[in-house]
Amino acid sequence: MKSASVNEIKKSLETSNSRELLSYCLRLAKFKKENKELLGFLLFEANNLSGYIENVKQETDNLFEEINTTNIYFIKKSIRKILRNVNKHIRFALSKQVEAELLIHFCNCISEYSIPVNESRQLLNLYENQLKKIEQIITTLHPDLQYDLKRLLEK
Numbered sequence: 001m002k003s004a005s006v007n008e009i010k011k012s013l014e015t016s017n018s019r020e021l022l023s024y025c026l027r028l029a030k031f032k033k034e035n036k037e038l039l040g041f042l043l044f045e046a047n048n049l050s051g052y053i054e055n056v057k058q059e060t061d062n063l064f065e066e067i068n069t070t071n072i073y074f075i076k077k078s079i080r081k082i083l084r085n086v087n088k089h090i091r092f093a094l095s096k097q098v099e100a101e102l103l104i105h106f107c108n109c110i111s112e113y114s115i116p117v118n119e120s121r122q123l124l125n126l127y128e129n130q131l132k133k134i135e136q137i138i139t140t141l142h143p144d145l146q147y148d149l150k151r152l153l154e155k
Helices: 007-016 018-031 031-045 051-065 070-094 096-110 122-138 143-152
Strands: none
Touching: 018 031, 031 051, 031 070, 051 070, 051 096, 070 096, 070 122, 096 122, 096 143, 122 143
């Protein structure tokens, strides 16, 4: 079965009444955990991005504290898991500023928790790619934000 395009779905939703839309949203929330998390973000946290950023940073810190550092394999696996989680929250926010702040925090956590990036080529590439991504994002932002975020990045 072929899925409908986003434009077709949009046109169909525009003709739906509010009860139908409510039932669609609830059904989507029940279907997949990520849909439920996105709906929760849109309803409860989209108006307070600074609080949302702080919550995600705290969650990231907690995940870094739980990393098993006995083997480089476990470290790589944990770092990739944390980065997937950060990227999921970035997709929810749809903001370049949020993306830059969360990625800077992720990179700061790597250095703060003494992750041995130089012991693994994959970890080093992952870290360097995130730094490149941050620099690209910062160049697209307002000059005042650029200054603040560059200072954060240098730390």
